[in-house]
Amino acid sequence: MTLMKRSQNWYPSFPSFFDKFFEGNLMDWNSWNFSSTDTTLPAVNVKENNDAFMIEVAAPGMAKEDFRVSYDNGRLTINSERKNEKRDEGENYTRKEFSYQSFQRSFNVPENVVSGDKISANYKDGILTISLPKREEVKPKPSREIKIS
Template identity: 35%
Template sequence: MTDQALAPTKPKQELGIFEQFLEPLSQLRTEVDRVFDDFPVRWPVVDFGSRLAASLPSPAVEMTETDKAYKVTVEVPGIPADKIEVEAEKGLLVIKGEKTEEREEKERNYTRSERSYGAFERRISLPADAQLDDIHAKASDGVLKIVVPRDKKAVPARRKIEIRHAKKD
């Protein structure tokens, strides 16, 4: 069994024709939003310790597959496991997280207080054979690992249709 990079862009069986048409546009919008989220809108004037940006960029995600499961690895440095949510809904894997940081310096004549907050959300399309009811996730050392088992009985999302020559009347 070898791992292969996976880009699940196949339409889901449960989606209607209209939703299948809109799916690529929805994925494009998500990627464009991610690009703008990664772009620094505000540059800090003064670096006060380890400062968080106004919002965290979308975390790096790697998805591979084996014969038995899809494996999703997400980089979430500095975010504790209790601040991460993983949900499965309608053929999507939804990963959310937030990081907060508060710092206060008290000196003789002044007090300086600073708060930072950042949140992210990633939505990953899952193939039709993903078993949503048996997903497992573990977080350790800033890395979230999610295992999505595959259903061997699932009908393939795509199959080749033979074209026969029509009889002439």
């Protein structure tokens, strides 16, 4: 049997704020998936292996030129801006909504763990993948047998 948590939310316009408040993560703004314009940010996966951290950002329909990734003082920032500048000359529009997409997302990166000068990024099949290699001194070392004398 699986227990399910029932939502006690009486004010639908404030669900995530109150949920975050009572979870105790109110001041952890980096973990929230919202923007000031009440839109959602692209979904992100963060993976770790022995050699690196990998951040995958779901951003289908964009081009690699639409992204800017920067690293400064332990903060990795991903910016994206895309405008649809297609012009249809001579058309009489009753309604045409402009196409503009942008987002910014930042992550605190432990500088003592990640080699900031070796961070790389790749965009393929709608996924922006950022590789954050670990410093050699923090990578797990293989076990060795100690000879007893």
